[in-house]
Amino acid sequence: MNHKQEEILKLKEEKNAIILAHNYQTQEIQEIADFLGDSLELCIKASQIEDADLVVFCGVDFMAETAAILNPSKKILIPDPQAECPMAHMLPAEDVIKYKKRYPQAAVVLYVNTLAEAKAEADILCTSANAAQVVESLDEDQILFGPDMNLASFVQKRTDKEIIPIPEVGYCYVHKMFNTGDVTFSRENYPDAEVLVHPECDAEVQEAADQILSTGGMLRHVAASSNKSFLIGTEVDMVTRLRRENPDKLIYPLLDEAICETMKRHTLDKVKNSLMEEKFQVKVPEDIADKARSAVERMLEVS
Numbered sequence: 029m030n031h032k033q034e035e036i037l038k039l040k041e042e043k044n045a046i047i048l049a050h051n052y053q054t055q056e057i058q059e060i061a062d063f064l065g066d067s068l069e070l071c072i073k074a075s076q077i078e079d080a081d082l083v084v085f086c087g088v089d090f091m092a093e094t095a096a097i098l099n100p101s102k103k104i105l106i107p108d109p110q111a112e113c114p115m116a117h118m119l120p121a122e123d124v125i126k127y128k129k130r131y132p133q134a135a136v137v138l139y140v141n142t143l144a145e146a147k148a149e150a151d152i153l154c155t156s157a158n159a160a161q162v163v164e165s166l167d168e169d170q171i172l173f174g175p176d177m178n179l180a181s182f183v184q185k186r187t188d189k190e191i192i193p194i195p196e197v198g199y200c201y202v203h204k205m206f207n208t209g210d211v212t213f214s215r216e217n218y219p220d221a222e223v224l225v226h227p228e229c230d231a232e233v234q235e236a237a238d239q240i241l242s243t244g245g246m247l248r249h250v251a252a253s254s255n256k257s258f259l260i261g262t263e264v265d266m267v268t269r270l271r272r273e274n275p276d277k278l279i280y281p282l283l284d285e286a287i288c289e290t291m292k293r294h295t296l297d298k299v300k301n302s303l304m305e306e307k308f309q310v311k312v313p314e315d316i317a318d319k320a321r322s323a324v325e326r327m328l329e330v331s
């Protein structure tokens with residue numbers, strides 16, 4: 029631990045705070061987190077917070093909002109309020125309402141990568157770890173699914189239900205960077221490596237890979253596998269966590285440039301400031317939070 033990290037740990041104790049962080053955070057933030065996980069694990073953890081007075085959330089806007097939705101009486105802080113997920117902003121609530129009018133018989137399944145107002149319009153949420161399971165749990169045969177078109181096509185291949193992507197083209201710019209050439213080229217260099225990609229990658233990249241997994245799924249797979257080397261097709265700091273926790277294995281990024289810029293807005297200085305000044309508080313209006321909470325809780329029951 030460096031000096032700044034030690035200061036944060038001390039402050040955290042004084043303030044009775046906990047730090048939740050997504051797997052894409054930098055190593056120095058991963059090291060000070062009380063809990064590190066994928067979106068589903070972070071939702072579950074956020075639903076179980078009991079004795080902390082403050083929660084500092086090192087992730088993007090929709091993740092911190094979900095924690096606020098699940099904990100209306102707690103102070104949820106985000107160290108940099110500009111840590112936004114561009115994909116979550118591709119499906120505003122008005123658009124969900126428009127699609128619901130066009131397909132009144134369809135169920136609405138939204139990825140947690142949506143803003144609170146859109147979540148409030150969903151029947152149920154999903155993450156990359158449980159999307160197919162959530163869709164299969166529903167009675168409806170027609171599903172409005174958004175905003176990630178690649179996760180929608182991943183689910184379509186695993187269900188007989190009709191999946192209608194909303195919007196037609198919603199995507200993550202980080203996972204869009206991967207192409208099949210990266211898989212072919214990397215396999216030539218590391219012929220023994222197993223290729224793991226995230227379901228936000230394009231369908232052709234998913235087809236070229238060996239496994240399609242959420243970030244939490246990648247962690248479990250690498251720990252349990254007898255393989256020694258892996259190529260990781262998701263945000264580069266996932267490699268950081270995998271390497272730290274699997275020192276006996278060889279873990280390589282499929283693409284060094286796959287960096288989620290907004291995840292990296294959180295720094296140790298900003299985390300310290302967030303704890304000292306108790307800012308920036310994430311607030312979700314009560315009526316929106318109540319509606320969105322039902323959709324999150326319905327997902328947690330299925331998972």
Ligand code: 13P
Nearest residue numbers: 066067068155156242243
């Ligand atoms: P995971 O839930 O797999 O961690 O994915 C979150 C995310 O934002 C992927 O880009």
Ligand code: SF4
Nearest residue numbers: 088113114200202288
């Ligand atoms: Fe959003 Fe993509 Fe960053 Fe995940 S990696 S938070 S989907 S921009």
